[in-house]
Amino acid sequence: MSEFVHDSVMLESAVDWLVTEASGIYIDGTFGRGGHSRSILSRLDAEGQLIGFDKDPAAVAVGRALMVEDTRFHMVWDSFVELRKGLDEIGAPGCHGILLDLGVSSPQLDDAERGFSFMHDGPLDMRMNPEAGVSAADWVNFTDETEIARVLWEYGEEKFSRRMARAIVQRRAEQPFTRTGDLAEVIKVANPRWEKYKHPATRAFQAIRIHINNELADLEKVLNAALEVLQPGGRLVVISFHSLEDRIVKRFMRDKSQGPKIPRGMPVLEKDIKRHLKVLVKGDKADQGEVRDNVRARSAVLRVAERLAGAV
Known part of the structure; x- marks a missing residue:
């Protein structure tokens, strides 16, 4: 068992919204260390099933x-994009609920060897699965300056992305990056205006991690996949931790609850509008007690939608 622990954020409220049928089939798309999964299992009877x-x-x-x-x-060792794969493995046509607890987990941040954190010096990796894909070290050492700047701006909303990209390229010409502390220091020096209470490399590290793990593209894919596997009345529960994730979830739930856009002036009956979802929770936050006990809960946003019957 890993020495690094993870406190599941908004655990009780997320599971309360998720589990509607004790004998149902559920998916925990981001198992982590199993906090949400164990809570879900405690709500299921002998016939219920859970896929992580x-x-x-x-x-x-x-x-x-x-x-x-x-x-x-x-348990399925794969991206949550492969929802159908997990259901096929247990012979289930669909499910009653899907939980997604997005972002990086505390054990990944706390373990310096995983290379996610600028607070703990370690190998510059950042991959959720260290056995697949391109490491952060390879990416910063071989990606051109324009692309580095784009990623820092697009995924980190970093206003000094060009300065940081230039500093990275100039430094790697002398010595390749291999450690998180080294990269964080170069970025820190390139950041001329530090945000209060925030490490100057925070946004850049977030951006590189999101890009390396294809997080936002996978989020868009899994939301669409959820519509295909959720049974009518099944719920999609999503906990996000930064604005880029939450924006995607909010837009998806809004669009699928409103139905396709109808040209102005076109006569359409309400009953003919195909809506896929009904939004149940529009953006709950963790209560003060949880934020006090777990600082990670401060930025958490919970959104819940229910699959409607009859939509195609």
């Missing part, structure tokens, strides 16, 4: 141990 997804092999190891402990649970 994670790309992180350390999380998968915890999930496989839970499979031995509880036969109602099935």
Whole structure:
């Protein structure tokens, strides 16, 4: 068992909204260390089933141990984009609910060897699955300056992205980056205006991590995949931690609850508008007690939508 622990954010409220049928089939798309999954299992009866997804092999190891402990649970080592794959593995046509707890987990940040954090010096990696894809070190050492600047701006909303990209390219010409502390220092020096209470490399590290793990593109894919596997009345529960994620979730739920845009003046009956979702929660925040106990909860936003019947 890993020494690094993860406190699941908004655990009770998320599971309260998710589980509507004790004998239902549910998906925890971001297993982590199983906090939400164990809570979901506690709400299910002997017929209920839960599928967990994670790309992180350390999380998968915890999930496989839970499979031995509880036969109602099935662990899938893959991206949550592959919702259908998990359902096929247990022979289920669809599910009653999907939970997505987005972003990086506390164990990934706390373990310096994973290379996610500028606060703990370690190998510059940042991959959710260290056995697949391009590491952050390879990316910053071989990507051209314009693309680095684009990623820092687009995924980190970093206003000094060009200065930082230029500093990275100039430094790597002398010595390639291999450590998180080294990259954080170069970015810090290139940042002329530090935000109060925020490390000057925060936005840049967030951007690189999102890009390396294809997080926003995968989020858009899994939201669409959820519509295909959720049964009528099934719920999609999403916890996001920064504005880029939340914007995608908010827009998706809004659009799928309103139905397709109808040209102005075209006569359409209300009953003929095909809506896929009904929004139940539009953006709840963690209560003060949870924020006090877990600082990560401060930026959490909970959104919930229910699958409607009859939409195609």
